[in-house]
Amino acid sequence: MRQSFVTSTLLLGLASSCSAGLLGRPYHVREQIPHDGQYIDVNAQNNATEWWWVQVAAPAVDGQSPPSLHVTFYQGKFRFLISRDTFLTFRSGYPLSIIKEVSGGANAPENYIVLNGAFPNGTVFAYTLPATSGTVSHVGEAVSGDWAGAGSFQNSADLSTFTLTLDAPELGVSGTLEIHSDAPPHFGCNSTTSPYFDSAVPSDAELSAAEEIFFKQLGWTTSQPGGTARVSVSLGGSDLSFSGVGYHDQNWMPAPIDGFMDDWYFLDAQVGPYDLSAVFSAITGSTRDFNTGFLEHAGTVLQNQCSLQGSRTQDLVTITPFGVSFDEPSGVNVMSGFILEYTLKNGDLYSFNLTGQSLVLDQPFYHRWVGSATGGKVGGEQFSGVSLYDWLNPSLPLSLTSIIRYMQMPACKPPLRSMKWCSFENLESPEEPQVPAGTAVFGFATLVGLAVPSN
Ligand SMILES: *[C@@H]1O[C@H](CO)[C@@H](O)[C@H](O)[C@H]1NC(C)=O
Ligand SMILES: *[C@@H]1O[C@H](CO)[C@@H](O)[C@H](O)[C@H]1NC(C)=O
Ligand SMILES: *[C@@H]1O[C@H](CO)[C@@H](O)[C@H](O)[C@H]1NC(C)=O
Numbered sequence: 222m223r224q225s226f227v228t229s230t231l232l233l234g235l236a237s238s239c240s241a242g243l244l245g246r247p248y249h250v251r252e253q254i255p256h257d258g259q260y261i262d263v264n265a266q267n268n269a270t271e272w273w274w275v276q277v278a279a280p281a282v283d284g285q286s287p288p289s290l291h292v293t294f295y296q297g298k299f300r301f302l303i304s305r306d307t308f309l310t311f312r313s314g315y316p317l318s319i320i321k322e323v324s325g326g327a328n329a330p331e332n333y334i335v336l337n338g339a340f341p342n343g344t345v346f347a348y349t350l351p352a353t354s355g356t357v358s359h360v361g362e363a364v365s366g367d368w369a370g371a372g373s374f375q376n377s378a379d380l381s382t383f384t385l386t387l388d389a390p391e392l393g394v395s396g397t398l399e400i401h402s403d404a405p406p407h408f409g410c411n412s413t414t415s416p417y418f419d420s421a422v423p424s425d426a427e428l429s430a431a432e433e434i435f436f437k438q439l440g441w442t443t444s445q446p447g448g449t450a451r452v453s454v455s456l457g458g459s460d461l462s463f464s465g466v467g468y469h470d471q472n473w474m475p476a477p478i479d480g481f482m483d484d485w486y487f488l489d490a491q492v493g494p495y496d497l498s499a500v501f502s503a504i505t506g507s508t509r510d511f512n513t514g515f516l517e518h519a520g521t522v523l524q525n526q527c528s529l530q531g532s533r534t535q536d537l538v539t540i541t542p543f544g545v546s547f548d549e550p551s552g553v554n555v556m557s558g559f560i561l562e563y564t565l566k567n568g569d570l571y572s573f574n575l576t577g578q579s580l581v582l583d584q585p586f587y588h589r590w591v592g593s594a595t596g597g598k599v600g601g602e603q604f605s606g607v608s609l610y611d612w613l614n615p616s617l618p619l620s621l622t623s624i625i626r627y628m629q630m631p632a633c634k635p636p637l638r639s640m641k642w643c644s645f646e647n648l649e650s651p652e653e654p655q656v657p658a659g660t661a662v663f664g665f666a667t668l669v670g671l672a673v674p675s676n
């Protein structure tokens with residue numbers, strides 16, 4: 222498996238040196254939390270983040286691109302570690318958009334909504350909508366989020382219906398999105414009580430600091446694993462309206478993601494009567510590679526498991542990338558799709574092909590695709606549908622080059638409130654990146670040299 226992820230494998234050992242100093246946990250885990258509620262407190266005194274993630278896409282029509290919209294309601298700073306004690310702090314949060322400020326100041330908690338996606342003609346867009354607050358409240362299991370000045374969301378008490386409203390007229394963004402779920406809410410592992418990945422490791426296992434965070438403090442809960450969805454938004458005067466399929470989950474963690482994780486692949490598809498997802502993650506400095514597999518057919522869960530890669534012969538998922546080649550804009554190897562194979566407890570086999578068609582985000586350390594999906598039970602009826610998947614490789618030191626280049630581009634300089642994508646290609650005369658004043662970077666030149674793919 223890891224063999225195929227050439228770039229990240231190469232850099233794994235180097236990245237592990239960055240994990241020191243991140244592991245304090247003076248953050249508060251709440252009790253009595255609704256499935257989609259606020260799990261931890263995110264504030265100026267901690268390094269925690271929590272976000273509500275929503276994605277909708279539809280099949281490509283007539284040789285066009287699949288239309289898509291991703292919306293992330295974000296609390297907390299996304300911090301990108303560039304040395305043992307220096308961060309670049311992004312105002313735009315996960316998923317690593319490029320509005321940023323160099324860390325050190327700005328201690329206030331930050332709340333914003335990040336939009337990404339593509340129009341049917343293939344043009345991608347990215348917006349960051351700053352909010353003056355990000356508040357999540359609940360009545361029983363019904364959860365509401367209010368990001369003042371940017372938008373809001375509601376999840377119904379039975380988790381059947383998720384709706385959101387975008388309302389940032391001064392940035393040219395308004396509209397609605399709704400998902401009608403056809404699948405049961407779930408956690409990442411086979412548990413009704415724990416939103417953490419702890420059951421993947423024996424309870425008496427000795428864990429490194431990074432593993433401790435990954436297995437016990439990185440939370441994941443999926444409220445809407447799949448269902449029909451409708452998007453109707455206006456973006457800078459352009460209308461994006463389509464019906465498709467949607468998905469909603471949320472994550473939280475006490476420390477910057479790159480302090481404990483090297484790779485995170487999240488794959489999601491809706492194929493005929495099937496909703497499916499899978500995660501593959503490489504933890505910093507660890508040989509305990511991790512995966513989850515979720516497969517549901519017409520409302521019945523066929524698999525919902527988390528485990529260490531290679532630890533099982535049944536009740537497992539295998540995630541195999543294909544078509545790996547060099548991607549010029551981001552400077553790393555990327556795959557053109559994945560084969561997901563689910564082996565159930567009873568030995569039944571299901572196989573799906575997720576193929577990217579639209580590269581919605583194309584950064585060295587973050588790629589996101591929307592595309593097609595085909596598959597079903599092996600030997601049984603085959604279906605086609607939509608896939609959405611992304612690859613976050615926060616350990617990739619090369620990303621610093623692009624961050625700094627982005628920062629040097631006039632169009633991408635802060636203060637920014639909204640932007641169309643500032644692309645690497647827009648650089649007319651790329652200069653050697655200059656490290657911002659007051660930051661220290663270890664072995665920068667060497668690491669950049671190593672990030673060139675082989676294969
Ligand atoms: C947040 O991270 C910084 C950088 O590692 C660290 O110095 C600080 O103690 C952390 N804060 C908390 C509350 O853990
Ligand atoms: C556990 O997995 C089985 C399938 O192996 C599934 O039927 C069940 O719903 C799962 N339970 C939870 C809580 O995920
Ligand atoms: C694609 O469609 C969007 C929305 O209508 C528009 O803003 C953009 O200019 C179009 N791109 C091209 C290349 O035509």
Ligand SMILES: *[C@@H]1O[C@H](CO)[C@@H](O)[C@H](O)[C@H]1NC(C)=O
Nearest residue numbers: 543558560574575576593595
């Ligand atoms: C997956 O599907 C795509 C699109 O149909 C196809 O080009 C590709 O060869 C398939 N990949 C594999 C490994 O079957």
